[in-house]
Amino acid sequence: MTVVSAFLVPGSPLPLLRSENPPWSGIASAYRTAGRALAASRPDTILLYSTQWMAVLDELWQARPHLADTHVDENWYEYGDLEYDLNIDVELAQACVAGSKEIGISSKAIDYDKFPIDTGTIVADKFLNPSSRYPLTIAANNLYHSFDDTIRLGEMAVQKATDLGRRVAIVGVGGLSGSIFRHEIDIRSDGIVSAEDDAWNRQMLSSLEAGGDASFPEVCDEFAKGAKADMGFKHCAWIYGALGRKFSGARVHEYGATYGSGAAVVEFKV
Amino acid sequence: MPKGEIVAGFIAPHPPHLVYGENPPQNEPKSQGGWEQLRWAYEKVRAKIDELQPDVILVHSPHWITQLGHHFLGIEHLAGKSVDPIFPNLFRYTYDMNVDVELAEAACQNAKDLGLVSKMMRNPKFRVDYGTITSLHLARPQWDIPVVGLSANNSPYYLTTEEGFEEMDRLGKATRKAIEDLGRRAVVLCSATMSHRHFQEEPDVPEDMSQEHPYSMEMYQWDMKLIDLMRRGEMQKVHDLLPQFVEIAFAEFKAGSFTWMCSAMGYPELPGELLGFGNVIGTGNAVFEWDLTKFGLATPASEWKHSRPFNAGRPSAPSSPLGGGSFGGAGPSIGATAR
Ligand SMILES: [Fe+2]
Numbered sequence: 156m157t158v159v160s161a162f163l164v165p166g167s168p169l170p171l172l173r174s175e176n177p178p179w180s181g182i183a184s185a186y187r188t189a190g191r192a193l194a195a196s197r198p199d200t201i202l203l204y205s206t207q208w209m210a211v212l213d214e215l216w217q218a219r220p221h222l223a224d225t226h227v228d229e230n231w232y233e234y235g236d237l238e239y240d241l242n243i244d245v246e247l248a249q250a251c252v253a254g255s256k257e258i259g260i261s262s263k264a265i266d267y268d269k270f271p272i273d274t275g276t277i278v279a280d281k282f283l284n285p286s287s288r289y290p291l292t293i294a295a296n297n298l299y300h301s302f303d304d305t306i307r308l309g310e311m312a313v314q315k316a317t318d319l320g321r322r323v324a325i326v327g328v329g330g331l332s333g334s335i336f337r338h339e340i341d342i343r344s345d346g347i348v349s350a351e352d353d354a355w356n357r358q359m360l361s362s363l364e365a366g367g368d369a370s371f372p373e374v375c376d377e378f379a380k381g382a383k384a385d386m387g388f389k390h391c392a393w394i395y396g397a398l399g400r401k402f403s404g405a406r407v408h409e410y411g412a413t414y415g416s417g418a419a420v421v422e423f424k425v
Numbered sequence: 426m427p428k429g430e431i432v433a434g435f436i437a438p439h440p441p442h443l444v445y446g447e448n449p450p451q452n453e454p455k456s457q458g459g460w461e462q463l464r465w466a467y468e469k470v471r472a473k474i475d476e477l478q479p480d481v482i483l484v485h486s487p488h489w490i491t492q493l494g495h496h497f498l499g500i501e502h503l504a505g506k507s508v509d510p511i512f513p514n515l516f517r518y519t520y521d522m523n524v525d526v527e528l529a530e531a532a533c534q535n536a537k538d539l540g541l542v543s544k545m546m547r548n549p550k551f552r553v554d555y556g557t558i559t560s561l562h563l564a565r566p567q568w569d570i571p572v573v574g575l576s577a578n579n580s581p582y583y584l585t586t587e588e589g590f591e592e593m594d595r596l597g598k599a600t601r602k603a604i605e606d607l608g609r610r611a612v613v614l615c616s617a618t619m620s621h622r623h624f625q626e627e628p629d630v631p632e633d634m635s636q637e638h639p640y641s642m643e644m645y646q647w648d649m650k651l652i653d654l655m656r657r658g659e660m661q662k663v664h665d666l667l668p669q670f671v672e673i674a675f676a677e678f679k680a681g682s683f684t685w686m687c688s689a690m691g692y693p694e695l696p697g698e699l700l701g702f703g704n705v706i707g708t709g710n711a712v713f714e715w716d717l718t719k720f721g722l723a724t725p726a727s728e729w730k731h732s733r734p735f736n737a738g739r740p741s742a743p744s745s746p747l748g749g750g751s752f753g754g755a756g757p758s759i760g761a762t763a764r
Contacts, residue, residue, distance in 0.1 A: 211511050212627060225550055229576075230492050232548040261626060267513045269506045271552065299625070334583070335492050338542055414493070 157317040158425050160196035161325035161394050161402075162189050162283070163363070165418035166207050166275025166385075169342075171282065172234040178345035178411055185409030185420035186282035192422055193283050198324035200244040201284060201291045202312050204305070204393035205275035206329035206386035210295035214255045214308060216248040217241075217272075217293040218264035228274045239277045244290040250315040251292060258311050260304060275328040283326065292323075294393070296386055302372055302379075305389040309396025325397040327390030331356040331410075331417025332382035340414065348415035355382035356410065356417040363405040363421055371395055382417065394423060426608035427730065431601065432477045432723040434686045435470055436697075436713035437614040438677075439486070439559035440705040441509045441516030443467065446632055449566060453517040459632025466701025466712035467563040473714060474565055474612060478726040481525045482565060482572050483600065483689075484614040487680030488556030489576040492583075494542030495596055497529040498574035500549050509555045515631060520558050525571040528607055532573065535599035541592060543599075546576075560616035575600075577680040586668045586679055593681035597688020604689075610729055615686040619651065620644035620674035620709035627706065640707035647674045648702070648709035655713060658696035660687065674709075695720055 164186060169176075174183035193201070208215070223240040248264060255262030276293055284291070294308060309325070316323045332352035347353040359378040367374065372392070379388040395402070408420040444452050446459040474482075489496070501524055509516035529545065536543035557574045575596070581589025604611045622644055628636040639645035647670055654663045664687070671679040678684070687693075693715060700712040717723035 209510070211623075212625060227548050227551045229489055229551075229554070232546055232551055236548070236550055265513060267508055267517065269508045269517065270513055271508060271510050337493065337580075337583075339493070 157313055157323055158325055158397060159198050159322045160193050161398060161423035161425055163327045163391060163394060163421040164279050165330050165413060166205055166278055166328045167413035167418060168228050168231050168237060168274050168278050169413045171278050176342050181409045182411050182418055182420060188408050189420050189422055190283040193324045196324055198289055199321045200247055200323050201289050201326055202323045203276060203279060203291050203326040204294045204390055205273050206296045206390050207273035207275035208295040210297040214260050214262040214297050215265050215295035216251050217243055218245050218248045219243060219266045220245055222272060226272055226277055237277045239272060240287050241280060242287060242290040244292045247292040247316060247319055247321060250319060251312050254311040254315045258307050279326055279328045296389060302387055302389055302392045305392035306396035309393040313397045325394050327394040329390035330385035331419055333385045333416055334383055336415040345412045345414060347412045347417055352382055352417060360407050360410055360419060364407060366402055366404040368401045429604040429607055429609040430723045431604055431611050431613055431690050432479060432718055434613045434690045434715045436711055437560040437564055437616055438618045438710040439556040439616045440710060441512050441555060441559055442705050444559055444562055445515040451519045454515055456632045459634055460703055460705060462701050463703035463710055469700045470564050470712060479570060479612040480610045481528055482570050482612045482614060484557050484560050484616050485575040485682040485685045486554055486556035486616045487577045487677055488554040491576040491578050494544055495536055495578045496544045496546050496576035497533045498524045499526055499529055499545035499547045500524060501526050503553055505552055507553060507555050507558050516555055518558055520553060522568055523571045525573050528603055528609055529573045531603035531607055532600045535602045536596055539595040539599050541595055556616050560614050564614060581679050581681060586671050589681055590684045593684035594688045597685045600689045613686045613689050615682040617677040617682045618708045618710050619648045619676055621677045622675050623707045637704050639704050644674055644709060652699055652711055655697045656699055658694055660694050
């Protein structure tokens with residue numbers, strides 16, 4: 156079995172940097188629970204897609220063996236710095252570069268000192284892989300790619316992992332409803348921006364719990380439009396593709412708000 | 426203290442290709458030149474800034490995107506290495522800049538007074554975005570004039586283009602008042618590309634100019650239509666057309682830098698001077714100047730009493746690990762003789 160676990164997790168740094176704040180502490184502890192589940196699944200590699208790593212020209216795959224630095228989020232800099240220390244499964248990344256081209260998606264490997272690692276990747280790695288035990292293969296969110304392109308990328312990445320004999324944990328990093336508060340709030344009373352967004356999020360999470368098959372992309376599309384979901388909810392396309400375009404259900408560990416936008420920690424049944 | 430003035434505004438687009446083509450010591454990748462016409466246009470900006478002797482250069486960048494309001498760099502000295510996430514093969518630049526924090530704070534406060542959400546960025550480890558760095562390098566590669574950096578709030582994307590521009594109008598007014606109140610002599614940069622549709626693939630040699638041309642006839646015609654109006658000084662018509670231009674040409678003006686600059690200058694209905702135009706990976710880039718001293722709207726440098734000597738903010742060479750060197754050059758490019 157190639158895919159040994161799969162998770163949808165938020166990319167906001169707030170639950171990591173202020174995990175003691177009541178509206179965010181539930182997300183932080185659910186994230187840690189997911190980290191334990193990931194470790195229990197004994198993956199060789201984490202196959203991660205983050206909406207916040209935005210690409211424009213190609214599908215990019217991180218291929219620098221080791222990346223360690225301090226990142227400061229361009230929005231939430233006042234909450235502190237994000238230290239990271241990532242090990243990359245370069246062999247799988249290179250296979251995915253080749254595999255992307257095989258499915259008609261132009262692609263490049265990225266290997267540069269000080270290349271800006273996105274906040275979502277760092278947050279997910281800190282929570283799910285706190286001792287940097289597992290190497291990652293990281294895919295960018297090309298803004299021109301559709302939901303379907305992203306399904307195909309997830310599918311292809313798992314195929315390449317199978318070819319290399321890897322056991323992989325699938326991680327899609329991104330939010331639910333995308334609207335945040337446009338004014339400063341008291342973070343102790345954070346909540347979803349509107350009842351409508353909240354309803355959309357709950358409906359989507361119910362769909363995840365119920366499982367998905369061929370009609371799942373339509374459900375996601377409706378949600379993405381209705382909830383102005385983070386990047387068209389493509390991080391879920393990544394997971395759905397990686398799971399072979401069907402899954403029997405999922406467990407929602409926590410659902411909450413990150414400055415008004417929707418955030419959930421979801422573990423898929425594999 | 427005399428009342429401060431904005432002495433000039435420039436459209437100062439930020440394709441990292443222009444820095445790459447120039448081969449300055451701060452940038453790691455090396456090129457065989459390319460995009461000369463745009464880089465020569467920037468040589469005119471550099472000469473104009475020398476002539477105008479501003480105390481500060483302000484830049485609004487679409488690549489520091491903030492969701493919660495309009496942000497200002499608020500740390501006096503920022504240094505580091507900026508790698509462009511889209512073109513890391515072209516732009517890996519070691520920067521070192523001084524910020525006019527007093528001016529930024531005043532503009533930030535004025536923006537709040539005008540009802541905008543606005544914040545000072547106080548984290549010393551913050552990495553400055555490549556749009557800010559590229560426009561500033563191209564305009565003033567010596568880095569010897571303090572700067573003010575403003576983020577692009579995502580309101581035009583989250584709300585509507587028009588609502589976003591309305592916020593930029595207020596941000597421009599807030600900026601102008603701060604410059605006036607603090608007696609600064611300022612240059613403002615709109616860091617933005619015009620038509621922004623681009624090719625999906627880079628040539629093997631990025632500086633192969635035989636591959637460079639407008640994305641489409643429609644994009645070219647839109648760029649020229651706007652440029653023509655700007656050259657004639659029909660700026661109100663430009664502003665009226667902007668939402669349509671943004672929609673059709675995917676123009677980077679959507680992020681608000683142009684509206685902010687014009688608002689800060691008081692919407693002069695004056696002809697600007699086109700210093701150069703060029704395509705970069707298909708996008709349309711104009712380097713444009715509005716020198717307000719030419720129109721009697723600002724004081725020439727010769728008549729201005731600087732509250733501190735010109736260039737007093739910094740040593741004349743960058744203190745980056747790369748040291749000094751020549752910053753005026755256009756690199757080993759084809760016939761790049763103008764200095
Ligand atoms: Fe740009």
